Structure formats: C-alpha cells, structure tokens
Amino acid sequence: MDRCTQPPAPVTELIDAWPDAPRTQLLACRALFLDVAKEAEVGRLDETLKWGQPSWRPARRNTGSTLRAYWFAKDPAFLSLYVDCKSNLATRMRDLYPDLPRNDGRRHLAIDLGAPLPEQALRHLAAMTFTYHRTKA
Amino acid sequence: MPKPNAPKPASPASKVMPPAHPFDASYLDADSDKLKEECGIFGVVGVADAANFVALGLHALQHRGQEAGGIVSHDPQVGFQSARRFGYVRDNFTSETVMKHLPGELAIGHVRYSTAGSKGQTAIRDVQPFFGEFAMGGAAIAHNGNITNANALRRELIERGSIFQSSSDSECIIHLMARCMGKTIPDRMEEALRKVEGAFSVVAMTRTKLIGVRDPLGVRPLVLGKVGDGYALSSETCALDIIGAEFVREIKPGEMVVITPKGVQSHFPFRPAPSKFCIFEHVYFSRPDSILGGRSVYETREAIGRELAKENPVDADLVCPVPDSGTPAAIGYSLESGIPYAMGIIRNQYMGRTFIEPTEQIRNMGVRLKLNVNRALIKGKRVILVDDSVVRGTTSRKIKEMILDAGAKEVHFRIASPPTAWPCFYGVDTPQREKLLAATMSEDEMRDHLNVDSLKFISLDGLYRAVGEAKGRDKACPQYCDACFSGEYPVIPSDKVDEGFQMKTAAE
Structure with missing residues (x-):
C-alpha cells in the first residue's frame, strides 16, 4: 500500500466529519504507520474500521497485532490510540516513552493534538505492533 | 601552567616517576599502562558441538579479556552445562x-578482564x-560493557529478596529478569534491560534460542555471522573468521x-x-583484522597515523611503533611523512600476562621482559615512537629510556589518540582520574x-576524520562515545557520581 493513497472510503467518510486538528493528525499517523510497515517488511496492511475506529494490521498471518486510532468529541484535545490488551505493547511503551500524555499500561494511549506529533514514539509503537507476533515466533 | 580544574595527583610520587619501582607490578608488563577492554562475548546456534566453535571464537577474542573465560551449552539430552575457568x-x-561436558548445538561464551581489585x-x-x-x-547470559546504575539496582534487588552470587554488575540482569512479568525469556530480557543504564552488548541463550542485544547507544560492538546452517554472534568479526563464519x-x-x-528475528x-559507539575500539581495543562500522580496523589505524603525521610533523630518521598496538598507526605516519618505518622495538610474543611470581631481580627488568630495542637500528638516529595512547605514562617513560640507552639521538613521541584525561565507565578498566597523566598535566608538562x-x-x-567523519567531531552531538578524551559522558555514570x-x- 502506498502512503500517498487515500484511506479506504469508510475511514475517509468517518474522519471527514472530524475537525481539522484530529483529522490532520490521524492522516499524519496513518502515513507514518504505512511507512513503518514498509520499513519493517511486514507486507500489506489491512486498513479497516474495527469497532468503528480506523485500524491497521499486517494482512500476513502471524506477523503483527492491530493498532487503532480514534478521536472522541468528549475528549477533544487528544487522539486516542489502542493496542491489543492481551499484548504487552502498552507496558513497553510506558517504559520507553513515559512522556506520552496518556498510557494506561493496558491498551489505551493518547497523543496531544496541540503538541507536535511524537514521531519517534509513534514509529516505535507501530514497529512493535506490526511485528508483534513475528518477533514472538 | 597546570591544567585548570585538574584533579589533584594521587600523591607527589605520581608526578615524579621512579625509574622502576621494585614493588610496582605494573612495571612487569609492557601492557600494564593500557586501557583494558573488559569482555568479549560469543555465541553459536545450529551447529553440532557448538561449544567447540565458541571456544575458538573466544580464543580469537582473547585480547578483550585474559583473566578468565566460560562457556554454557545446551543439549536436549543433558540440559544446560557450564564450564568457567581462570x-x-x-x-x-x-x-x-572439558569440552565433552559441553555438548549441544547451542552455546555461548565469555572472556573477561577483571577490574575488581588487583x-x-x-x-x-x-x-x-x-x-x-x-x-x-533456563537462560544464560554473557555481557560486555558496564551497567552504570548497577549499585542502585543491586541495592534495590537485594532489598526485595534477590540473593546475589557474584560481585558482577552483569548479574543484575538475571535478577531483573526473574522479577519481570514477560511470558518468554526474550520478553523478560528486554524488560530487564530497559531498567539498565550504561553500555551493554549481551549474548544470551535459552534452550532453543540464541539472543543478542545491544544498548540503545551501541557503545560496545556485536556482530552477526552465518556458520553452516547456523548462526553466530560475536564481539568482533575476527572471531567469525576463525570458525569460518560469514559476516552478515x-x-x-x-x-x-x-x-x-x-532464522533471525529482529x-x-x-x-x-x-x-555512540566507543571510538577507542577503533584506536586500540578491537583487533586490527576486525571490521567495525564497515571499516577495517587496520585501515582506520593507518589513517590515524596519517592524520597524526599531518597534524604533528617532525624531522626524524625513523618511525618506530610501540608494538603491537602502535604498529598500523606508525605505518600510516611513515607513509604520510615519507620517513622510513622500522621495527625499532621487538616484542617477545611468549611473555604472557600470567608470568610466574617474579623475583625482585626480574621485577627490576620491568618492560624489558616484554619489549627489547633493536640497537643496531636505533643507534645515532632521531626516532619517532608511535603509540596508541598514554594512560599513566609509566610504560612510555620506560620505553623512552630503553631507546636512549640504545644510543638514539632524539626521541619524539606521537600518540594515536587524544590525551586520555577521563576514566571510562562503559566496560573498560581505567585508572582513577587522578592517575591519568593527561588529567593532571598539560601536554608540555x-x-x-x-x-x-x-x-x-x-x-x-x-x-x-580518521574513523571516517570527514567534517570531524560534531560538537553538538558527537558521533562516537569519546568520554575518555572529552569528559562528555553520553550516559551519566550514576553509581560513580553517587560515589563522588x-x-x-562547563568551565573545563
């Protein structure tokens, strides 16, 4: 999948209804996720709405886990990110990036829409998520 | 003028070097005034009798530690086996x-140089x-480097019930792993290593896996090789060569x-x-036949000699290395300056570090036990002596005396590294700062x-420039760890700071 392509229609329809800041940030995250997937050679990413939220996961079996992102109108200053609660991804991210504004240590992380994109942390999160099963093999 | 903010010398004696103190064992060994790498690590998976390959690899890494070595192997029939020897x-x-008790297709090993006491x-x-x-x-680990928060970790682990069996900083990793929540050994290892500060290149093994890790700064080296149907991990490429492994x-x-x-999962x-790779690996620690960062160590050292000649020319008749570590730089100096290269000092290769308890008479022979001057070559000549470093200056002074005794007209020292003014806390045995010559004296002094x-x-x-950075050192973000020269430590040595x-x- 090329990073220049548009998100699938259901994702585009969803985020078009969002304000500029979260939409722009989500698209920036997406570009970064696609870039990381290419670098990590995990193959094509499945990009869908999972539980109504944009999600990314390597299409190849036993390769990686799912990363989701969502903006909640009731929590407008943040873009939420979700990982599988059965993985240790959130714990690892908490150890590595204690400076991220939110991380419950289980599945929920968030980035501040008013701050520059924490590119290093997001790249690392995407790399660990998309190779999660491959590295555990 | 003495250097500003320089530490006080340990004693007045450190300023006035005696010719050969009969009770100072450092005079025994021509290498006693060198910084010493503390460890070499090696591991193999997927080949029969892996421990034999590890023994060969460790033999090639012997320059990284001569005091002791160990091998752990695993075989499904007999489980983990271990042998550790001085x-x-x-x-x-x-x-x-020994080797028949180390069966299996998976083994790791370690050679060490002690820093604890004499x-x-x-x-x-x-x-x-x-x-x-x-x-x-089970899991076994071998560590090259130094954990700079080991004292704090150890204290905390002991308070929580860990029972340490050694005085080594590396044992903290095992105890940290025991307290982690990960479901697999690799998970636990990475969780444990995230709590560790400093320099670590680690080779580890489980019953089925060989694991290699480098710290985020990559201070110490670690390379991957392919041997037959299996793989090898090594501190240096020279140890891959000895077992016929291909450098990956x-x-x-x-x-x-x-x-x-x-296969390899990364x-x-x-x-x-x-x-922040250790720049001194290029200068001295690594073997000249190893490849570091895609560059031959030998060629880098020769380039250092060329730079040295460009920066510090002098009229002379001969360029002589202080063997063996000064040799490639001396060749580089000679090639750049056009001054003939000659083996003015000959090293006795059979004088090991484990020399038997010497008598006082032998002690007084000092450096002569290992190095001898080629008198016929030196007499009446102006000699440039090229060495890799000056640490305490004890050996340099003795060598100079030997060269003058042989009838040299002039002696000019050229050193293939900047003044070593700061101790290393990342896996190198260095004297305390006040014992480093460059910490207490200016170049003229x-x-x-x-x-x-x-x-x-x-x-x-x-x-x-010699290690390949055409624009020199990036002062804002140095490309290497050069703390021993600059005093800029990429990881705060927290245990040492706690000790004072x-x-x-900023003023220094």
Missing part, C-alpha cells in the same frame, strides 16, 4: 575432558556466562535479535538514541615528565 581459553577449553582477587563466581532458572526454562551484519544500536536455526525494544624531545597527540577532530565522581563542568 586463564586463557587455549589452556582451558581445548581439552577433551589481579588474582576475582572469584570464579564472577566469571560469566551467568545462568538463571526461570518458570519458563552488525547488530544495530538498540536492536535485539532472537535467533534459531530457522526488533528494537529500546527508545532510539543517537549512536607531560613532555617534560616523560623527558622526550617532543610529545604530540592526534586531535579529537583528527581522530574523527566529579563530572566535567
């Missing part, structure tokens, strides 16, 4: 009686690899590889940081102290 690899891991005080319990039995199976690549800073005979479990006609060091920028070590101040 002394050289060749004296311990070549006998059939030689001979190390206990066998400090010799690696260390082994731990976890809920999900360097393990990247912050990378963890989990290897089975089926990931990056640490927060990325700019690489060192020249007077060594009583040579001239003494010049390569600049830090010159060294960076004074970091470099």
